[in-house]
Amino acid sequence: xxxxxxxxxxxxxxxxxxxxxxxxxxxxxxxxxxxxxxxxxxxxxxxxxxxxxxxxxxxxxxxxxxxxxxxxxxxxxxxxxxxxxxxxxxxxxxxxxxxxxxxxxxxxxxxxxxxxxxxxxxxxxxxxxxxxxxxxxxxxxxxxxxxxxxxxxxxxxxxxxxxxxxxxxxxxxxxxxxxxxxxxxxxxxxxxxxxxxxxxxxxxxxxxxxxxxxxxxxxxxxxxxxxxxxxxxxxxxxxxxxxxxxxxxxxxxxxxxxxxxxxxxxxxxxxxxxxxxxxxxxxxxxxxxxxxxxxxxxxxxxxxxxxxxxxxxxxxxxxxxxxxxxxxxxxxxxxxxxxxxxxxxxxxxxxxxxxxxxxxxxxxxxxxxxxxxxxxxxxxxxxxxxxxx
Amino acid sequence: xxxxxxxxxxxxxxxxxxxxxxxxxxxxxxxxxxxxxxxxxxxxxxxxxxxxxxxxxxxxxxxxxxxxxxxxxxxxxxxxxxxxxxxxxxxxxxxxxxxxxxxxxxxxxxxxxxxxxxxxxxxxxxxxxxxxxxxxxxxxxxxxxxxxxxxxxxxxxxxxxxxxxxxxxxxxxxxxxxxxxxxxxxxxxxxxxxx
Numbered sequence: 188x189x190x191x192x193x194x195x196x197x198x199x200x201x202x203x204x205x206x207x208x209x210x211x212x213x214x215x216x217x218x219x220x221x222x223x224x225x226x227x228x229x230x231x232x233x234x235x236x237x238x239x240x241x242x243x244x245x246x247x248x249x250x251x252x253x254x255x256x257x258x259x260x261x262x263x264x265x266x267x268x269x270x271x272x273x274x275x276x277x278x279x280x281x282x283x284x285x286x287x288x289x290x291x292x293x294x295x296x297x298x299x300x301x302x303x304x305x306x307x308x309x310x311x312x313x314x315x316x317x318x319x320x321x322x323x324x325x326x327x328x329x330x331x332x333x334x335x336x337x338x339x340x341x342x343x344x345x346x347x348x349x350x351x352x353x354x355x356x357x358x359x360x361x362x363x364x365x366x367x368x369x370x371x372x373x374x375x376x377x378x379x380x381x382x383x384x385x386x387x388x389x390x391x392x393x394x395x396x397x398x399x400x401x402x403x404x405x406x407x408x409x410x411x412x413x414x415x416x417x418x419x420x421x422x423x424x425x426x427x428x429x430x431x432x433x434x435x436x437x438x439x440x441x442x443x444x445x446x447x448x449x450x451x452x453x454x455x456x457x458x459x460x461x462x463x464x465x466x467x468x469x470x471x472x473x474x475x476x477x478x479x480x481x482x483x484x485x486x487x488x489x490x491x492x493x494x495x496x497x498x499x500x501x502x503x504x505x506x507x508x509x510x511x512x513x514x515x516x517x518x519x520x521x522x523x524x525x526x527x528x529x530x531x532x533x534x535x536x537x538x539x540x541x542x543x544x545x546x547x548x549x550x551x552x553x554x555x556x557x558x559x560x561x562x563x564x565x566x567x568x569x570x571x572x573x574x575x576x
Numbered sequence: 577x578x579x580x581x582x583x584x585x586x587x588x589x590x591x592x593x594x595x596x597x598x599x600x601x602x603x604x605x606x607x608x609x610x611x612x613x614x615x616x617x618x619x620x621x622x623x624x625x626x627x628x629x630x631x632x633x634x635x636x637x638x639x640x641x642x643x644x645x646x647x648x649x650x651x652x653x654x655x656x657x658x659x660x661x662x663x664x665x666x667x668x669x670x671x672x673x674x675x676x677x678x679x680x681x682x683x684x685x686x687x688x689x690x691x692x693x694x695x696x697x698x699x700x701x702x703x704x705x706x707x708x709x710x711x712x713x714x715x716x717x718x719x720x721x722x723x724x725x726x727x728x729x730x731x732x733x734x735x736x737x738x739x740x741x742x743x744x745x746x747x748x749x750x751x752x753x754x755x756x757x758x759x760x761x762x763x764x765x766x767x768x769x770x771x
Contacts (some may be wrong), residue, residue, distance in 0.1 A: 203613045203625075372652055373609065373625040375616040481652070488650040564651055 195243040202376045206343040206369040207232035207274075209376050210300055211240060213347030214272045216378075218386055219298070220246035221271035223260030225253055225279065228312045229367040230302035233274035254279035258286035261297040265290075266424055268415035270351055274300035277318050278309060281325070287360050288326035291450060292426040294411065296354035296389055298347065300363040302370040305559050313559045314367035316480055316532040320539075322362050323510045329447050331454035333461060334362040334510040336479040340374035352387035353461065357453055358410050364509060366532065368481035368561050389413050392420055405446065406431035409453050454511050462513035465505040468494070469520060472502035474575065475549070476528045477541055479506040481561055486530055489567040499575060509537065514544040521548050526574060530555035530567050592644040592732060593654045596721070597628075597671050598663030598687075600638040603718025607661075608640030610722060610741045615644050617744075618737035624652040637667040644732065659729060660697075661721055662688050663704065680728050682721070700728065700769060707760050716750075716757035723761020727771040735762075 197212055204212070211233050214222070222237035234250070241248040247264075251257040257273045264271035275283060280301040290297055301322070303315040310317075318325075322334040333353050337346040343365060350361040390412045392402045397412065399419045405411050411431075414420035423433030428446060430437040454461065467487065469475070478486040483505040493499040504521070506513070521527075527549045529538040535554040542552050555562065555570045594611060596604045605627050612625030621644055628639035641654045660675040661682045662668035668688045675681060681697040684704045691699065702724040708717040719742070726738055739755065746754045765771050 201617060203609075203616050368626075368652070371627065373612050374649075374652075375622060484650045484652060561653065563653075564655065 195240075196381060197378045199378050199380045202378065203373055204340060204376050205232055205371060205373050206337075206340045206365065207302070207371065208236045209340045209344040210274065210347045210363070210365065210370075211236035212376075212378075213344040214270075214298065214351065215240055215244055215246070216344070216381070216384060216386075217270065217348040217351035218388070219270045219272045219351060220244070221260070221264035221269045222246065222273065223249045223251050223257045223264075223271070224273045225251055225257045225275065227254075227276045227279045229304055229314075229370050230274045230276045230279075230300065230365075232370070233300060233302070237272075237274075254282035255285060258283040258297075258299065261299075262286065262290060262293070262295055262424075265295045265297050266416055266422065270296070270298075270355070272298040272300065272347075272351075274302065276302050276304045277306050277315065278304075280318055280321065284321070284325040284327070287332070287362075288328055288330065289426045290360040291326065291330035291332070292328070293424045294358040294405070294413070294450065295360065295424070296351075296358055296413075297360050298350045298354055298363065299360060300347070300350075300365055302365045302367060304367055311559050312367070314481070314532060314561060315559065316364075316366060316482070316536070317558075319364060319479075319509055319531075319533070320536045322364055323512075329451050331359075331451050332362060332510050333357065333359060333454060334364050334508070336364050336506060336509050337369055338479075338481050338483045338505070339369060340372060340376050343369055344376055344378075348384065348386070352385065355387045355389040356410070357457070357461070358389060358413055359454065362510075364480070366481050391415070393418075403431040404433045405429060409449060458511040458513060459515065462508035462511055462516065464513055464516055464520075465507055466503065466520065468502040469504065472524060473500040474526045474528070474571075475502045475504060475521065475524050476530065476567070476571075477504045477506070477537075478530050479509060479537065480532075482530050482532060485562045485564050486567060489564045489571065492564060493568060493571055497572070499571070501571070506537065512540045512544070514540065517541070517544040518548065521545055524549045526550065527552045528555055528567070528571060528574075529553070530557075530562050530570075532557055532559075532561065534558070590645055590647060591649065591655070592659075593657045594642045594644070594659040594661075594729070595639060595654050595657045595671060595674070596641075596661040596663075597637055597639045597667030598661075599666070602638070602663050603715070604638050604640045604661075604663065606745060607718045607722050608642055610738065610745045611642045613744055614733055614737040614741035615642065618740050619733050621646060621733075622649055624649050626652055637664070637670040639667070639671065659725070661725060663717070663721065664688065665690060682725055682728065684717075684721070700724065700765065702761065702764050702768075704761070707764060708757055711753070711757050711760055713753060716753055719746075719754040719757035720761040720764075723758040723763075724765050726758075726762055727765045727769075
């Protein structure tokens with residue numbers, strides 16, 4: 188990272204910030220020095236804060252004419268060696284799908300934050316978890332994605348850093364699937380000393396002793412080393428099906444199957460390393476609540492109350508990572524339960540991969556859907572009490 | 577990672593919940609920010625500050641909330657408020673049902689004229705808008721309200737914490753006027769309620 192800008196990083200300490208501001212600070216801490224964006228409620232404060240802060244740390248900020256161009260800026264910035272981010276909300280996220288697909292195929296590390304708001308269409312401007320399926324399936328073609336689901340201001344900071352680290356490590360676009368709830372709330376944010384923050388940078392061919400003559404832009408490893416433009420290496424960013432050397436005219440079916448399978452498998456095959464869950468009271472539990480994002484905060488309160496007030500043997504499981512979906516982990520830790528409740532701020536989306544994973548591990552899955560606002564603890568409790576009476 | 581639900585347990589009884597509501601433009605969002613900053617940055621407590629959001633908060637019943645605890649705060653919004661500051665009748669009507677029985681109710685009597693079930697609450701009536709107007713500018717109504725609120729919640733935070741938090745959250749050129757309005761609020765409660 189550039190030396191002179193270091194002094195303008197946030198000093199270690201406790202701050203009282205909005206989630207969106209914490210997200211932008213996390214990006215800067217991770218080494219993000221290019222931000223391109225287009226404003227939209229409820230994500231705009233990320234862009235505002237980036238506009239203020241990027242120049243202070245030697246970075247570049249640019250407002251683009253729309254979301255497609257904003258996301259496209261990240262491609263060029265990343266190829267030039269920069270860490271780059273944009274943030275948007277659901278309607279803008281739809282527009283960015285083209286770039287996400289392109290970035291997966293060209294194996295371009297970048298970070299996109301989606302502060303979800305309700306849809307379809309312009310929907311509303313409050314909170315939502317309605318893009319969690321779009322995060323995985325919205326882009327065309329095969330190719331997996333990494334998506335994180337923060338639940339606090341601290342996690343808006345921490346997970347944005349983690350998103351950059353994952354993007355750099357796996358050479359892939361990473362999504363932070365935030366919600367208006369965590370984006371706009373203010374909470375204490377603890378900034379640790381910089382030397383205690385893990386920052387990952389992409390592997391370059393120079394690091395591995397690969398000369399320009401022998402360099403293959405899509406070869407050498409499951410996650411190919413990535414050369415910057417202008418450093419003497421043949422840097423061929425291709426989103427057509429390509430050979431390891433970036434050539435598209437050598438096409439045959441084997442190259443097609445091998446190259447796209449590798450891109451998919453570098454994520455899916457490493458789900459155990461990438462995906463995380465959090466659990467409470469899980470050992471030998473009879474019933475279970477599975478949730479993610481800010482709904483986790485309501486759900487854990489409801490779980491504690493159901494246990495204390497009614498003695499219900501109810502456990503809590505939170506998906507920290509939405510994608511790649513931790514199916515194997517779920518099957519390992521959930522063996523035999525009766526009812527699984529899935530509260531979501533949509534009409535039932537993550538309940539589908541959950542149902543698939545726990546198909547023979549529970550008697551039934553009960554969705555607790557809502558739209559446009561966080562569930563109250565009472566709302567989750569009343570459904571649990573109704574189903575378990 | 578936050579480790580949600582880990583650490584010290586906080587039941588709903590371990591939370592102290594403050595809600596401020598009024599018309600958009602009365603500064604209730606700023607009051608929430610100041611309170612949250614005072615609790616978390618200057619008192620070392622945990623707090624979550626949220627606000628109403630969406631078209632309903634523009635000119636309608638605008639709401640800001642602060643949930644305070646010594647431990648972890650899971651559900652970020654008010655469940656049953658300990659304190660309710662109402663600066664408009666609309667806001668009063670919208671949220672009074674979520675004030676605890678025996679809770680602190682601070683209202684501007686020139687805006688909130690109809691207080692239903694008054695004897696259920698500890699009621700303080702402070703003409704915040706009028707006092708702000710007398711100090712020179714009606715826009716400091718929120719600072720008057722914050723001043724009036726302080727003696728009622730002083731078991732939970734110091735005056736200096738609130739002043740430092742105000743410093744961080746008001747434009748520097750309005751600092752003096754805000755502090756003066758804040759002091760007027762404190763004085764009104766002292767004069768009329770001896771607190």
